[in-house]
Amino acid sequence: MSGSVAPGDGIGWRVFVSHTSELRDYPPGRSYVAAVERAISACGHVIVDMADFPAADQVPAELCAERVRGCDVYVGVLGTRYGSPVRDKPQVSYTELEFGTATEAGLPRLVFLLDTEAAEVGIPPSRLVDQFWARQDAFRRRVQDSGLVTQAFSDPGTLGQLVERSLRELTEEHRRRDGGTSQGGQVPAVVVAGEIPREPLGFQARTDLLAALDAPGPGSRVVVVHALTGLRGVGKTHLAAAYARAKLAERWRLVAWINAGDLGGILAGLTEVAAELEPGVSQPDAESAARSVRRRLEIDGDRCLLVFDNAADPELVQPFIPATGAARVIITSNHLSMANLGAGVPVDAFTKDEALAFLAEWTGSADMQGAGVVAAELGYLPLALAQAAAVIVTQHLGYSTYLDRLRGMPVGELLRPVEAGQYPRGVAAAVLLSLEGARSGDDTGICAAVMELLAVLSAAGVRRALVYEAAQLGVLTADGQVGELPAEVADRALARLAGASLLTFSVDGSSVSVHRLVMRVIREQLAAADSLTPVCLAAAQLLDSMAASLIERWHQDRPAVRDLIEQIMALYESSPDSGADDALTRQILRLRWWATAFLGLLRDSTAQSILIGEALLPDMERVLGADHPDTLTMRNNLAADYQDAGRAAEAIPLFEQTLADRERVLGADHAHTLHTRGNLAAAYQVAGRTAEAITLHEQTLADRERVLGADDPSILRARGNLAAAYQVAGRAAEAIPLFEQTVADMERVLGADHPDTLRARRNLALAYQDAGRAAEAITLHKQASRDQESDREPSDP
Numbered sequence: 145m146s147g148s149v150a151p152g153d154g155i156g157w158r159v160f161v162s163h164t165s166e167l168r169d170y171p172p173g174r175s176y177v178a179a180v181e182r183a184i185s186a187c188g189h190v191i192v193d194m195a196d197f198p199a200a201d202q203v204p205a206e207l208c209a210e211r212v213r214g215c216d217v218y219v220g221v222l223g224t225r226y227g228s229p230v231r232d233k234p235q236v237s238y239t240e241l242e243f244g245t246a247t248e249a250g251l252p253r254l255v256f257l258l259d260t261e262a263a264e265v266g267i268p269p270s271r272l273v274d275q276f277w278a279r280q281d282a283f284r285r286r287v288q289d290s291g292l293v294t295q296a297f298s299d300p301g302t303l304g305q306l307v308e309r310s311l312r313e314l315t316e317e318h319r320r321r322d323g324g325t326s327q328g329g330q331v332p333a334v335v336v337a338g339e340i341p342r343e344p345l346g347f348q349a350r351t352d353l354l355a356a357l358d359a360p361g362p363g364s365r366v367v368v369v370h371a372l373t374g375l376r377g378v379g380k381t382h383l384a385a386a387y388a389r390a391k392l393a394e395r396w397r398l399v400a401w402i403n404a405g406d407l408g409g410i411l412a413g414l415t416e417v418a419a420e421l422e423p424g425v426s427q428p429d430a431e432s433a434a435r436s437v438r439r440r441l442e443i444d445g446d447r448c449l450l451v452f453d454n455a456a457d458p459e460l461v462q463p464f465i466p467a468t469g470a471a472r473v474i475i476t477s478n479h480l481s482m483a484n485l486g487a488g489v490p491v492d493a494f495t496k497d498e499a500l501a502f503l504a505e506w507t508g509s510a511d512m513q514g515a516g517v518v519a520a521e522l523g524y525l526p527l528a529l530a531q532a533a534a535v536i537v538t539q540h541l542g543y544s545t546y547l548d549r550l551r552g553m554p555v556g557e558l559l560r561p562v563e564a565g566q567y568p569r570g571v572a573a574a575v576l577l578s579l580e581g582a583r584s585g586d587d588t589g590i591c592a593a594v595m596e597l598l599a600v601l602s603a604a605g606v607r608r609a610l611v612y613e614a615a616q617l618g619v620l621t622a623d624g625q626v627g628e629l630p631a632e633v634a635d636r637a638l639a640r641l642a643g644a645s646l647l648t649f650s651v652d653g654s655s656v657s658v659h660r661l662v663m664r665v666i667r668e669q670l671a672a673a674d675s676l677t678p679v680c681l682a683a684a685q686l687l688d689s690m691a692a693s694l695i696e697r698w699h700q701d702r703p704a705v706r707d708l709i710e711q712i713m714a715l716y717e718s719s720p721d722s723g724a725d726d727a728l729t730r731q732i733l734r735l736r737w738w739a740t741a742f743l744g745l746l747r748d749s750t751a752q753s754i755l756i757g758e759a760l761l762p763d764m765e766r767v768l769g770a771d772h773p774d775t776l777t778m779r780n781n782l783a784a785d786y787q788d789a790g791r792a793a794e795a796i797p798l799f800e801q802t803l804a805d806r807e808r809v810l811g812a813d814h815a816h817t818l819h820t821r822g823n824l825a826a827a828y829q830v831a832g833r834t835a836e837a838i839t840l841h842e843q844t845l846a847d848r849e850r851v852l853g854a855d856d857p858s859i860l861r862a863r864g865n866l867a868a869a870y871q872v873a874g875r876a877a878e879a880i881p882l883f884e885q886t887v888a889d890m891e892r893v894l895g896a897d898h899p900d901t902l903r904a905r906r907n908l909a910l911a912y913q914d915a916g917r918a919a920e921a922i923t924l925h926k927q928a929s930r931d932q933e934s935d936r937e938p939s940d941p
Contacts, residue, residue: 157216159184159311160192160251162242164227165631167258169612171266171300172701174654176258179304180221181652186334187311188393189217191342193653194238204231208238209245217314218246219307220255222284223267226276228632237276240283247290254310255287255294262298336392337417338401338451339605339650341385341657344530344642348502349386350379356489357387357474366465366473366486376661377527377571378491380476382648384451387474389651396447403604404452404475407460408713408752410434412706414464415748417450429748434464445471454603454660455482493524502526506533514543521550523568527659530645531578538643539581546577553577558668567661575646575665582644588637590629593620595646596679597686598658599666602714605655607707610690611638619686667718677728680719684731687712691738698745705742712739713756733767736760737774740781750788757782771809773816776802780820787823792831799824813851818844822862825869834873841866857900860890864904867911876915883908 161180168177181191192215194208208230212218220243227237236244246253258265265272274280288294295310297303357367369380385401392399398421402413414434421440441448448471455461455477462485465473475482494502499519500512509515522528536546553573582591597614598606614620615629620637638656641647647658670676690708698705712735719732736756743753761782764775779802786795803824806817825840845862852859864886870879887908890901912920 157189158192159189159217159219160212160215161219162239163221164223164225164239166225166267166271167221167223169631172609174300176300176303178652178654179300180307183304183308185392185651186308186336188395205233208241212242212245213249218251218253223258224272225274226280252314253292255292256303256306257294257296259296259298265298334395335398335420337420338413339655340388340401341648342651344648353383354387367489368483368486369476369489369491370483371478371491376478377525378493379526380491381453384474384476388451391449396449398448401451404455404461409604410460411749438464438466441466441471442469445469458482458485494526499524499529502529503533507536511543518543518547521570522574525571528571528574531574534645535578535581550577556672558665572665575662578644578646582640588633590620590637591640594637595666597683599663600680600683600715600718602710603660603663605657607655614686619682676720681728683715684735687735709739709742750785754785757785776806787827796827799827818848829869838869841869860886871911880911883911
């Protein structure tokens, strides 16, 4: 550990993470490896993982050992799989080689063993062992017998806590050994939210711009990082990411990265921040959670950072920016209009000198004249220069050879002029040349398929778990051959693409992102080759499969649900416009319906649900027809969203139209018709149209009793709704007997402790109270309180 500096001094260690693939794959949503990487980031250290390195012209065993020896700390997360044997040393796996190298190099070794006695570890039995299980059993015993203190884990949360605690204890030991002074007391927790990009290969820090981000300012300082020309690829996001990583290393209390491209991304990101800041505290909806973050930072925002990446609309971001306090807010945007929100930091392409220095440092070539020609061909754009340097280095090219290949790439009409200007022709060519380089010598055969998939999904990031799912479902074709592929193959492809500067890993390694300009080039190339539609259709089928598997367990992984919605809407934006009878159109329509369905289950993002629903409904009417049952359901749900948002003037006409259409198409007694009639009655009641509400409630109750039978739960709720309407109208003599009947029937049918029964009992108590029957009201209130204390369901995390 010679030369390493404790994190408290502002520089983190390089921590090598050794693991097998199932620990990165499972449990879905937040895997064991993701928990480890988040803990390492929270301690301010740098994550090193062999899965993130590009292919290299080097013997695998030598490369693996070199990476381990270049680190300061080894963290081994050992499951019950032995893993892949090393290609040139088949007698050992990569994980065993990594442990042996760390031992020989004298690195501190922190080893964590999956508890084999645990009843449930979140990994399918088929992935718990492999054909080398006997080797793994022997390896685990050798590790335990080596004198190391190993710790057991059976869930990601416990593992993350163990890793973070062990690293902090190691930090204190380092300080004591080197004569440093411990700060004593509890080390303040670091809250990390969102997918902060890792430093890309060849990244060149622009110290003047970083200093501008860190410049002092009064109170809550808002800095807007915007492109001077409006073009993409100048490095705005990576500049903000470098600042965020620096604040992680300095152990700021909060570092949050939020996709601000649309309202859904902003609300999802701030909801995650709220959950991290106040675990266990539930908010009524996503907007309330977002505003709670703002209020908290206005009160106590010292050493807290919010990054709103790729903001497109000032009106969407502004309501969530702290108006006072000491928080730091960074906004990156391609729109000059965003500059009015704070102090502007304009970012432009490299100067000629910066571009030459960048190429010389990365390629090692002293040919400044050749570098200058290449840089000019690429418009001095940092993104394109990074891709050029990667190709030059990995293929051992001279600048003139690279330039010939660049000019020979058939870019056609790619990257047509945008409002801000025109990209140099070489930019599109550089992207395609990088992709061609990544494909050449690709032992996985899926690099192109991975990039095509990522190019039509969210630019804010795609979870590795989704890429693994694509590999397992055969969505990623290996050299044109469709079939199931293991996660290790997907990891190798991702690593190669990262090495070509075509994608970036998040700090915790759980997701990857592709620059929007790269995505645009790939999509336009696919469109020119008439291949965009099949790629989008394959992505749509993948998301549809994930939606179907998530619907039964959505409440167990709300972040995964929000991410799925983000991917669905990104694919919708990426897909080509086609006719109503097109298979892709119908598949995307189904996915957008899935998005509204999941938002309805989450019940915390009404504004986003309305945005999606308002665009979806006319498309469903056009493609499916105005009378299609799914169209009618969408119209009913949009009206319900309006109602939840307090927009009764829009909800009531839509409910009225839906009711009339359902009576005509489905019949007056259909369950969906009865449901809409009850919704309209409730809307009338909220709007103060009590007489109309009572009439509809009475009709709904009578119809349900006639069609469904007396004890159907929907009838019990309808009876309670009618009783509530009577009470609002001052008709207590009719309300109380109906409430009493509702409570008695619910206790008999649903049980005394059912939430609907408890609610009905409280409503009856209020009715007694309004009628002056205080003794009966008090008795019921006490009973309801006792029931709530003993039978309250745990709130969602």
